[in-house]
Amino acid sequence: MFTAVALFSGVMAVWRSYAEKHPESFLSFGKPKIGLVHVEGMIVDATDTLNWIRRLREDPGVKAVLVRIDSPGGVVGPSQELHGALERLRDKKPVVVSMGAVAASGGYYIAVAGDKIVANPGTLTGSIGVRMELTNLQGLMEKLGIRRHAIASGQFKTTGSPFEELTEHERAYLEAVVMDMHGQFVRAISAGRDLTLEDVEKVADGRIMTGLQALEYGLVDVLGGREEALELLRALAGIDDHFDLIEDPTRQRPIWKRILGSVEDELRIQGPVWVFK
Secondary structure, three states, rough: HHHHHHHHHHHHHHHHHHHHHHHOOOOOOOOEEEEEEEEEEEEEHHHHHHHHHHHHHEEEEEEEEEEEEEEEEEEEEHHHHHHHHHHHHHHOOOEEEEEEEEEEOOHHHHHHOOOEEOOOOOEEEEEEOOOOOOOOOOOHHHHHOOOOOOOOOOOOOOOOOOOOOOOHHHHHHHHHHHHHHHHHHHHHHHHOOOOOOHHHHOOOOEEHHHHHHHHHHHOOOOOEEEEHHHHHHHHHHHOOOOOEEOOOOOHHOHHHHHHHHHHHHHOOOOOEEEOOO
């Protein structure tokens, strides 16, 4: 009898350990699960978050997903990848977005992929637009007596170089690229929020706004924090008080790695890049 009890206890311990480490596994049954996705800081590399979203989408035990955003924006490509991943997730299960202190520009771009958006009255959001920054060192180079020569295969290959002034032709070329990205942003908001392009364009001038103002413009659905967002998500998914909230186990990194990762992100986005910010 003792041996059977000990064996059963051992099996259960192994199962619990496996289920915690592999929440996507079919062995991880029991109470319904709600997935938690974090989007924090500058959006530069979305690989880990994209992998986690895919796992939540494929796990039949996950009935709904809460996305918590605390981000001022970031690089265009990764922001669009996260937006697309949440749209695919939303096709299979309810997704509610909870905005923290800030969910602006690229952060807001990601948010519109959810079924509902919940913002605090004082959340900073909006900032709908695209920005490109170029640094020009030509004057400094001349003072130092340094000359630079570039050989390029096309007239726009060196456009944006910090060592040359933009020509009017190059400026028009870059402005066309920025406005194309801006149009993509506006269309994504129009589709995600069921607003006309004209209504979105009225506030798509780069302005920052509070959650309360965003509610008036139809950019968010409800005022509240994470708890209110979780309650709304449970109602959409038909989940009672008994559920497990799970988050990406790879997110638990030591503090020194988080700091170094933030510094690395800042260094990686220096230079002529287009950002939702």
